[in-house]
Amino acid sequence: xxxxxxxxxxxxxxxxxxxxxxxxxxxxxxxxxxxxxxxxxxxxxxxxxxxxxxxxxxxxxxxxxxxxxxxxxxxxxxxxxxxxxxxxxxxxxxxxxxxxxxxxxxxxxxxxxxxxxxxxxxxxxxxxxxxxxxxxxxxxxxxxxxxxxxxxxxxxxxxxxxxxxxxxxxxxxxxxxxxxxxxxxxxxxxxxxxxxxxxxxxxxxxxxxxxxxxxxxxxxxxxxxxxxxxxxxxxxxxxxxxxxxxxxxxxxxxxxxxxxxxx
Amino acid sequence: xxxxxxxxxxxxxxxxxxxxxxxxxxxxxxxxxxxxxxxxxxxxxxxxxxxxxxxxxxxxxxxxxxxxxxxxxxxxxxxxxxxxxxxxxxxxxxxxxxxxxxxxxxxxxxxxxxxxxxxxxxxxxxxxxxxxxxxxxxxxxxxxxxxxxxxxxxxxxxxxxxxxxxxxxxxxxxxxxxxxxxxxxxxxxxxxxxxxxxxxxxxxxxxxxxxxxxxxxxxxxxxxxxxxxxxxxxxxxxxxxxxxxxxxxxxxxxxxxxxxxxx
Numbered sequence: 001x002x003x004x005x006x007x008x009x010x011x012x013x014x015x016x017x018x019x020x021x022x023x024x025x026x027x028x029x030x031x032x033x034x035x036x037x038x039x040x041x042x043x044x045x046x047x048x049x050x051x052x053x054x055x056x057x058x059x060x061x062x063x064x065x066x067x068x069x070x071x072x073x074x075x076x077x078x079x080x081x082x083x084x085x086x087x088x089x090x091x092x093x094x095x096x097x098x099x100x101x102x103x104x105x106x107x108x109x110x111x112x113x114x115x116x117x118x119x120x121x122x123x124x125x126x127x128x129x130x131x132x133x134x135x136x137x138x139x140x141x142x143x144x145x146x147x148x149x150x151x152x153x154x155x156x157x158x159x160x161x162x163x164x165x166x167x168x169x170x171x172x173x174x175x176x177x178x179x180x181x182x183x184x185x186x187x188x189x190x191x192x193x194x195x196x197x198x199x200x201x202x203x204x205x206x207x208x209x210x211x212x213x214x215x216x217x218x219x220x221x222x223x224x225x226x227x228x229x230x231x232x233x234x235x236x237x238x239x240x241x242x243x244x245x246x247x248x249x250x251x252x253x254x255x256x257x258x259x260x261x262x263x
Numbered sequence: 264x265x266x267x268x269x270x271x272x273x274x275x276x277x278x279x280x281x282x283x284x285x286x287x288x289x290x291x292x293x294x295x296x297x298x299x300x301x302x303x304x305x306x307x308x309x310x311x312x313x314x315x316x317x318x319x320x321x322x323x324x325x326x327x328x329x330x331x332x333x334x335x336x337x338x339x340x341x342x343x344x345x346x347x348x349x350x351x352x353x354x355x356x357x358x359x360x361x362x363x364x365x366x367x368x369x370x371x372x373x374x375x376x377x378x379x380x381x382x383x384x385x386x387x388x389x390x391x392x393x394x395x396x397x398x399x400x401x402x403x404x405x406x407x408x409x410x411x412x413x414x415x416x417x418x419x420x421x422x423x424x425x426x427x428x429x430x431x432x433x434x435x436x437x438x439x440x441x442x443x444x445x446x447x448x449x450x451x452x453x454x455x456x457x458x459x460x461x462x463x464x465x466x467x468x469x470x471x472x473x474x475x476x477x478x479x480x481x482x483x484x485x486x487x488x489x490x491x492x493x494x495x496x497x498x499x500x501x502x503x504x505x506x507x508x509x510x511x512x513x514x515x516x517x518x519x520x521x522x523x524x525x526x
Binding site: 200202204223 | 388390391400429438447448463464469476486489490501502503510513
C-alpha cells in the first residue's frame with residue numbers, strides 16, 4: 001500500500017462502536033492498519049483480539065492517528081464529548097453515520113481545532129458487503145482540513161470503493177429519498193409476512209431482496225434515517241401522500257368501471 | 264423436439280393479440296410450431312410475416328390446433344365469443360392473463376365442449392425475459408381436459424420453464440400479493456421521478472430495478488391485476504393500511520423523541 005497518511009508506516013486506527021458496522025470496518029481495515037476498538041456498551045474482547053484488532057480503553061482508542069466513530073447517530077454527541085480531550089493533534093476523525101448534516105455539525109462543534117474531520121457514509125451494510133466491498137459506494141463529506149483527499153484516494157485505490165465527495169446538505173437531500181423510501185417500503189413488506197415464495201415474478205423477487213437487505217439493520221439505523229435527516233420528514237410525507245393518491249385513483253377507477261364490469 | 268401433441272408433426276398455433284406479450288410468445292414458439300397471429304386492434308403484418316409467423320384472419324387463426332389468447336383480460340369475453348364457433352374439435356385453447364379465476368370462468372362458459380382449456384400465467388414479461396426464458400416461472404391451471412400435462416411437459420422440457428400446476432383460486436390468492444404489491448409500489452415510485460441515481464444503496468437499486476421492470480407494462484396488465492383478481496382489493500387495502508400504520512408509528516416516535524432531540 002502506498003503511504004497515504006503522514007503518520008508512521010502503519011498508522012493506528014481507533015474504532016468507537018463495535019456493532020455490525022464497526023466489525024465490518026475492522027475486517028476491511030485490518031490488513032492495512034493497527035486497530036484498537038472500544039465499545040462502551042459491549043464487551044468486544046471476544047470479537048476483537050484477532051490479528052491486528054485489539055480492544056482498548058477509551059483513552060488509548062482516542063489517541064490513535066485515525067479515529068472512526070461507528071456509533072449510532074443518537075450517541076454521537078456523547079462520544080464526541082467523551083473523546084475530545086484525548087485526541088492527538090494532527091489526528092483525523094471520521095464518522096460513518098447514515099446522515100451527514102447533524103454528525104458534521106456535532107463534530108465541528110465538539111472536536112478540537114487540531115484534528116481534521118471527515119464525514120463518511122458507506123452506502124452499504126453487512127448484507128450488501130457480503131460478497132466484498134469493491135465497487136460499492138461511499139460518500140465523503142469534507143468537514144475540516146484537506147486530508148479527505150488522501151482518505152478518498154485510499155478508499156478508492158486500496159479498497160476499490162466508488163468514492164464521491166459531496167456536502168453534508170447534498171448527501172442528506174439524496175439519502176432522504178434513497179434510504180427513506182427503502183426503509184418505509186421494507187417496513188410495510190415486513191408487516192405482510194409471510195410473503196409468497198412460489199408464484200413470484202422477477203420484480204417481486206427484487207422487492208423482497210431489497211427488504212431482506214435492510215430488515216435486519218440495527219434499529220438505530222432506521223431511527224437516524226427517519227429522525228436525524230432534516231429532509232426525511234418531507235420525503236416520508238411525500239411517499240405516503242403519493243400512496244394515498246394511488247389508492248384514491250384505484251378507488252375512482254373501480255367505481256367508474258363497476259357498470260362495465262357488470263356487463 | 265419430442266412430439267408432445269396429438270396433432271400433425273408440426274402443430275399450428277393461432278395467437279390472438281399481438282401486443283408485447285403476444286410477440287414474446289411468437290418469438291419463443293416459432294422454432295417449434297407454424298404460427299398464425301391475429302390482432303383486431305393492430306396491423307400486425309409488419310411485425311409478423313417473418314419465418315414461421317404469418318398474420319391471418321380470425322377464422323384461420325381460430326382453426327389452429329392450439330389457440331392462445333394473448334389479449335387483455337378485459338377483452339377476453341368478446342374474443343371468446345368471436346372465435347368460439349370457429350374452433351376445431353380437439354383443439355387446445357390457452358390464455359396467458361395475469362389473473363386466472365375470471366378467464367377460466369369465461370373460457371369454460373364460452374368455449375365449446377370439444378376443446379381442451381388451460382389457463383396459464385407466465386410470471387414474466389418482455390423485461391424479465393430479455394436474457395431468455397429458461398428458468399422463469401409459469402403457472403398452469405387445468406380448466407378442461409387432461410392435455411395440460413403435455414403442455415406442461417413441453418414448457419418444462421423444451422422451453423426450460425419452471426412450471427407449476429395450481430388451481431385458479433390458488434393462483435389468484437398468491438398473485439394478488441405478488442403482483443398487487445409490486446405494482447402499487449411501482450406506481451408510488453414512478454410518481455417520485457426523478458429518483459436519485461448517485462447516492463444509492465444496493466437495496467434502493469433493487470427497488471428501482473423492480474419498478475423499471477413493470478413501469479412499461481401495458482395499462483391493461485395493471486387494470487387486470489387490480490380489478491379482475493377477486494383477492495386484489497383485500498391486498499390493496501392491507502398494503503395501504505400497513506403503510507398508514509408505519510406512518511402513524513413514525514409520527515408517534517417523533518413526538519416521543521422530540522424532548523430528547525432537544526437536549
